Amino acid sequence: MKKADVVVIGGSAGGIPAAISCRRRYPEKSVLLIRKEEQVLIPCGLPYIFGTVGSPEKNLIPDAMLKNNGIELTIGEVEEIDRDKKVVSIASGETVSYDKLVLATGSLPVILPIPGVDKENVFSSVKDVAYLSNMLDKVNKSKGIVIIGGGFIGVEFADECKKNRDNSVTIVEMLPHCLQLALDEEFCIEAEKVLIERGIKVLTNKRVKAILGNKQVSAVKLADGQELKADIVIIGVGARANTELAEKAGLQIGPTRAIAVDRFMHTITDPNVFACGDCAEKYSFFSGKLSRTMLASIAGAEGRIAGANLFDTRYRNCGEIGVFSTIIGEQAFGCAGLTEGMARQEGFDVVTGEATAPDRHPGGIPGAALTKVKLIFSRDNGLLLGGEVSGGRSTGELANIISACIQHMMTAYEVSLFQMGTHPALTASPMVYQLVNAAELAVKAMAK
Amino acid sequence: MKKADVVVIGGSAGGIPAAISCRRRYPEKSVLLIRKEEQVLIPCGLPYIFGTVGSPEKNLIPDAMLKNNGIELTIGEVEEIDRDKKVVSIASGETVSYDKLVLATGSLPVILPIPGVDKENVFSSVKDVAYLSNMLDKVNKSKGIVIIGGGFIGVEFADECKKNRDNSVTIVEMLPHCLQLALDEEFCIEAEKVLIERGIKVLTNKRVKAILGNKQVSAVKLADGQELKADIVIIGVGARANTELAEKAGLQIGPTRAIAVDRFMHTITDPNVFACGDCAEKYSFFSGKLSRTMLASIAGAEGRIAGANLFDTRYRNCGEIGVFSTIIGEQAFGCAGLTEGMARQEGFDVVTGEATAPDRHPGGIPGAALTKVKLIFSRDNGLLLGGEVSGGRSTGELANIISACIQHMMTAYEVSLFQMGTHPALTASPMVYQLVNAAELAVKAMAK
Numbered sequence: 001m002k003k004a005d006v007v008v009i010g011g012s013a014g015g016i017p018a019a020i021s022c023r024r025r026y027p028e029k030s031v032l033l034i035r036k037e038e039q040v041l042i043p044c045g046l047p048y049i050f051g052t053v054g055s056p057e058k059n060l061i062p063d064a065m066l067k068n069n070g071i072e073l074t075i076g077e078v079e080e081i082d083r084d085k086k087v088v089s090i091a092s093g094e095t096v097s098y099d100k101l102v103l104a105t106g107s108l109p110v111i112l113p114i115p116g117v118d119k120e121n122v123f124s125s126v127k128d129v130a131y132l133s134n135m136l137d138k139v140n141k142s143k144g145i146v147i148i149g150g151g152f153i154g155v156e157f158a159d160e161c162k163k164n165r166d167n168s169v170t171i172v173e174m175l176p177h178c179l180q181l182a183l184d185e186e187f188c189i190e191a192e193k194v195l196i197e198r199g200i201k202v203l204t205n206k207r208v209k210a211i212l213g214n215k216q217v218s219a220v221k222l223a224d225g226q227e228l229k230a231d232i233v234i235i236g237v238g239a240r241a242n243t244e245l246a247e248k249a250g251l252q253i254g255p256t257r258a259i260a261v262d263r264f265m266h267t268i269t270d271p272n273v274f275a276c277g278d279c280a281e282k283y284s285f286f287s288g289k290l291s292r293t294m295l296a297s298i299a300g301a302e303g304r305i306a307g308a309n310l311f312d313t314r315y316r317n318c319g320e321i322g323v324f325s326t327i328i329g330e331q332a333f334g335c336a337g338l339t340e341g342m343a344r345q346e347g348f349d350v351v352t353g354e355a356t357a358p359d360r361h362p363g364g365i366p367g368a369a370l371t372k373v374k375l376i377f378s379r380d381n382g383l384l385l386g387g388e389v390s391g392g393r394s395t396g397e398l399a400n401i402i403s404a405c406i407q408h409m410m411t412a413y414e415v416s417l418f419q420m421g422t423h424p425a426l427t428a429s430p431m432v433y434q435l436v437n438a439a440e441l442a443v444k445a446m447a448k
Numbered sequence: 449m450k451k452a453d454v455v456v457i458g459g460s461a462g463g464i465p466a467a468i469s470c471r472r473r474y475p476e477k478s479v480l481l482i483r484k485e486e487q488v489l490i491p492c493g494l495p496y497i498f499g500t501v502g503s504p505e506k507n508l509i510p511d512a513m514l515k516n517n518g519i520e521l522t523i524g525e526v527e528e529i530d531r532d533k534k535v536v537s538i539a540s541g542e543t544v545s546y547d548k549l550v551l552a553t554g555s556l557p558v559i560l561p562i563p564g565v566d567k568e569n570v571f572s573s574v575k576d577v578a579y580l581s582n583m584l585d586k587v588n589k590s591k592g593i594v595i596i597g598g599g600f601i602g603v604e605f606a607d608e609c610k611k612n613r614d615n616s617v618t619i620v621e622m623l624p625h626c627l628q629l630a631l632d633e634e635f636c637i638e639a640e641k642v643l644i645e646r647g648i649k650v651l652t653n654k655r656v657k658a659i660l661g662n663k664q665v666s667a668v669k670l671a672d673g674q675e676l677k678a679d680i681v682i683i684g685v686g687a688r689a690n691t692e693l694a695e696k697a698g699l700q701i702g703p704t705r706a707i708a709v710d711r712f713m714h715t716i717t718d719p720n721v722f723a724c725g726d727c728a729e730k731y732s733f734f735s736g737k738l739s740r741t742m743l744a745s746i747a748g749a750e751g752r753i754a755g756a757n758l759f760d761t762r763y764r765n766c767g768e769i770g771v772f773s774t775i776i777g778e779q780a781f782g783c784a785g786l787t788e789g790m791a792r793q794e795g796f797d798v799v800t801g802e803a804t805a806p807d808r809h810p811g812g813i814p815g816a817a818l819t820k821v822k823l824i825f826s827r828d829n830g831l832l833l834g835g836e837v838s839g840g841r842s843t844g845e846l847a848n849i850i851s852a853c854i855q856h857m858m859t860a861y862e863v864s865l866f867q868m869g870t871h872p873a874l875t876a877s878p879m880v881y882q883l884v885n886a887a888e889l890a891v892k893a894m895a896k
């Protein structure tokens with residue numbers, strides 16, 4: 001029987017950082033990472049295979065990350081965990097004993113409980129190279145694609161599947177707006193406008209009743225009776241924690257149907273078994289309540305905590321802030337923390353500030369994109385609760401600045417004095433730097 | 449005699465934010481801004497007039513910023529301040545009484561004390577439209593430009609003056625490397641490499657002895673005897689605080705030859721007179737020692753503090769962190785806080801971490817640029833002291849994330865758990881996100 005100090009099950013956004021973090025903190029410990037995939041796809045890159053990137057093979061996480069950090073790799077499916085003996089069994093028959101175990105088994109796409117979802121040419125974001133290669137072939141030949149779900153995944157699939165193709169692409173969203181779970185209404189409307197300009201049909205407030213066709217899909221039927229012709233359907237309505245192995249091992253599953261963990265990423269059930277990433281239960285940074293947000297970046301932070309805590313408790317998970325960004329055509333959107341709507345729902349007395357300026361200066365400089373920042377503060381104590389951005393390519397890192405300010409519990413007063421560097425070709429001008437101006441306007445509003 | 453609650457003297461990076469901040473905090477107060485320039489240039493945009501932007505008229509700060517915030521504007525030169533009577537006198541003969549006065553008179557280029565600096569076609573970064581228009585005409589006709597000084601301004605002038613022109617551009621720098629006062633050696637070498645690739649000659653460790661020629665410049669003579677042919681010389685060796693008016697008014701000038709101010713931006717001499725921006729004395733965020741760093745972004749932060757403190761003391765200036773960014777060709781450089789070299793000079797026991805990754809993911813995605821982040825921490829307490837970045841267009845905002853982390857006194861442990869959002873087209877992948885990985889490697893190094 002093989003032996004490793006640490007066994008990590010899962011080789012993506014949670015497992016890799018957990019393994020690396022362990023090797024960095026405990027260089028004397030041996031780490032074996034077991035994953036079932038021959039090749040691992042970059043999870044957030046899946047939609048981009050269909051336009052910008054061009055093939056699943058160009059969207060892989062290189063195994064060099066493991067080798068360079070002295071992590072052993074076994075490809076195979078773990079079928080069982082014997083927690084008493086501290087041994088995992090792989091489908092090949094191999095067994096490995098561990099001292100500490102990390103579960104990073106990720107998530108699976110949610111399958112809608114509607115008739116016809118099992119028809120040919122109904123796809124979802126399955127993280128498998130062969131599956132995606134087949135899907136790409138079909139998308140290339142398709143004339144009509146219906147995408148069910150207008151969240152980030154749905155919107156990104158729509159934009160990418162439309163690129164350089166003479167086809168029809170339609171998003172069907174149940175809620176009043178696309179991206180509504182991540183952005184305030186005004187940003188959602190802006191995003192929908194860009195989608196429509198790019199030739200994508202956007203149907204909101206619509207429920208899907210059935211997927212029609214014989215063997216293959218031919219149309220999508222909505223609850224209002226409307227039928228949308230389609231030779232391909234892509235379902236992007238979210239993901240559920242992959243807990244099969246954990247359940248089999250008798251580990252407690254929490255109310256969000258993910259593996260129950262404490263703030264140190266130990267499973268509630270077994271102090272020698274850790275879980276991180278999409279398969280592990282999450283808490284909101286703001287309320288401490290259970291959260292269903294799944295992001296590769298959260299998986300990474302959790303993986304780092306798990307890896308660092310394996311043999312000594314070093315880090316506490318502060319809970320997920322939720323930082324997203326995306327781009328539709330050349331218009332990027334980002335957010336960190338709570339939207340105004342979410343903050344009000346949580347009962348905060350909210351003050352917002354908003355500022356718009358070009359992301360380069362002077363505004364007429366080539367490549368400048370008008371970029372808007374909205375910040376959300378608690379009136380009571382001035383704390384930054386969240387922010388949203390729409391604009392040019394710096395939007396992703398602007399959302400990350402907001403995240404840094406949230407994470408360190410900055411107030412509007414502090415953000416209004418933020419010392420940023422500025423440069424004509426790289427940022428807004430110092431006088432109109434959006435983050436600072438949005439905060440100053442919020443301070444003004446608080447004074448009222 | 450005219451009357452205003454607040455008079456701001458100076459209409460650029462310090463004065464405008466001071467005026468706006470005052471109006472936002474004290475909407476009942478009247479604010480009059482007096483400046484001598486008909487049109488105000490974006491200060492950090494000056495070099496870009498010569499390549500990317502194309503003319504001084506395209507590099508102006510719009511007066512709408514003042515109007516929209518209810519700030520009155522007078523164009524004229526203030527000749528005298530009577531602090532007893534609280535009255536300023538303008539060259540036109542007009543006088544204005546004030547309750548609070550803000551000096552934001554900025555800086556002037558340092559003139560080198562060498563023979564020949566007064567010859568025709570010797571320029572510096574003078575913030576004046578007519579001056580720059582003439583300079584642009586000359587640059588367009590020039591065959592040989594010598595730039596004295598390889599700091600940010602010198603490097604930017606060099607890159608811009610070379611663009612789309614068949615000319616020879618040479619930088620002469622006294623120190624062993626260009627940009628050495630802002631970046632560690634390895635980044636300076638990288639920047640010099642890019643300059644050279646772009647056809648710019650870089651002479652370091654060279655002192656200028658004289659500027660030769662008759663009426664017009666014909667060559668630059670170095671201390672080692674070498675003569676560089678030139679029909680234009682641009683001097684970019686720094687700036688000095690413009691304190692003429694303040695001195696005349698009997699305000700104390702500090703050891704760095706800027707107006708002495710306290711942490712609330714009051715002048716030391718007169719609690720009703722504030723100063724901010726390049727004309728005001730600065731302190732380092734790290735050591736509290738006097739600092740000579742002048743940046744439009746620092747001026748903005750100081751202006752906001754001054755404006756907010758005019759009638760109640762609200763904000764304390766934490767001192768300047770120093771956040772810069774620039775771009776040479778398509779290679780951007782940024783820094784926030786102390787470099788490794790500066791930190792060691794200050795006596796810190798330093799630990800660094802460095803991580804390089806493409807700024808999009810997968811790495812092969814169009815437009816991806818390899819981006820390096822180096823972070824500098826104090827070994828003793830883990831505090832982040834500084835960071836440097838080189839890479840793609842997000843470099844400016846990445847430096848700003850580092851600034852946010854410095855400003856809130858994050859440790860390596862905290863930065864290694866930073867919750868960033870990631871997106872294929874906008875950021876590095878979550879697994880290789882440079883800031884987090886650099887911090888984690890520093891934590892590893894600390895454990896040794």
